[in-house]
Amino acid sequence: MNPPARSSFRDIKAEMMRRIATRVWPPGALIPGEEALAQEFGAARATVNKAVQELARAGVVERKRKAGTRVALHPVREARLAIPIVRREVEAKGAAYRYLLLERRGGFAPEAVTERLGLPRGKRMLQVRCLHLSDGAPYQFEDRWINADTVPTVRNEGFRDVGPNEWLVENAPFSRAEYSFFADRASADEAKALDVNEGEAVLVAERATWLLDRPITLVRMVHPPGHRVVMEV
């Protein structure tokens, strides 16, 4: 008769989840309004609102003003990937991390780089190539172009002891990023650095970042064959 005398928004959320999972509220169904739910659960509307908003954020329901809240027909599953600093990624696996600077030089960025970042052709940028090792074995080869206009202090950084990845996280927060994965064949340089055969299938992660509208960096991170990127769902 009188369910939980006290309902927290978690209880309400859980009960709603249950009704959706057991098809008491089937996909596409219109569920009661916040006012009605508040009354049913004996809670304030704000409490119900918090519960339903979390369900909406998770993609379980869809909300529209005036139209009400519906159970999502095709719940959009979302995979999440934490993007740590490489050092932490290696250390999290219990392995010893080592960093090796291969090259640091200023020069004209290739058109592929400037175009990707929205910079003019022939722009001078800073290029850093380095290697990250896990227990002595190559873990990631990093080839990065940095826009010194956006991060002026980078001119004074040698990247001899600390990698550009870690340095940028501390010194150049980004507001926007584009991140993508693809498979590629290892170039001669990459093969040599990773100690694999040229042309081997490698996983490449590419990341471009901006601070507001100013491009910061474009990086190509190459992992040796067999490397897996694992995501949480």
Place this chain on the structure above:
Amino acid sequence: MNPPARSSFRDIKAEMMRRIATRVWPPGALIPGEEALAQEFGAARATVNKAVQELARAGVVERKRKAGTRVALHPVREARLAIPIVRREVEAKGAAYRYLLLERRGGFAPEAVTERLGLPRGKRMLQVRCLHLSDGAPYQFEDRWINADTVPTVRNEGFRDVGPNEWLVENAPFSRAEYSFFADRASADEAKALDVNEGEAVLVAERATWLLDRPITLVRMVHPPGHRVVMEV
């Protein structure tokens, strides 16, 4: 003097973001309590709370009772990837989708499959191999093993017109999934299906799903060279 006369939690969040980005509140710093912020912004504490909670969820700040709220030292950036049905993925790009069943058969699953799913060796499963095309070109080759014990109705489904991906989404909700990416060389079968050379570098997505503790399916999805998985950050 008096900034926004009316502060929404978005304004408050934005202003706090700005202070963190511009190092008014540097990494590791303790920021004012909710009460103080509420007074400063001329808002109720609940409003400030909502703003700060969103920053905490985004990993920008870390909160602890009694200890207060600190700017995160190493903001854990998170990339998100929507996992749509392949058909929708293709159609979203404005291309014409086509599905082609290559093979559907029952048989003993390889040990690699049963082990990955936590099933006994020599388990009989249903194997489905199919191809997804985008504007007539191979888009994804799918090689899937399904556990009919968890999804009995799958025995009556021929997968001639609708792909197992789409069918499972409608008929077998999963509660847990493991999702990973890696680069591989195209096998003979895969190369033939995707119309590329054998040994070419291909991007492989692998997904295993369970309903509670019962394994549902393990699928290997192979994309032709050049395919990019783009993530939001």
Place this chain on the structure above:
DNA sequence: GAGTGGTCTAGACCACTCA
């Protein structure tokens, strides 16, 4: 013990959108 965040309430006004 005391301070801070976590949550709840009751009431209110607003904004969007459907009819």
Place this chain on the structure above:
DNA sequence: GAGTGGTCTAGACCACTCC
């Protein structure tokens, strides 16, 4: 125009955790 969700307020109690 009217209904629904979005947000805000002022006040309150609680739970966790540091000291």
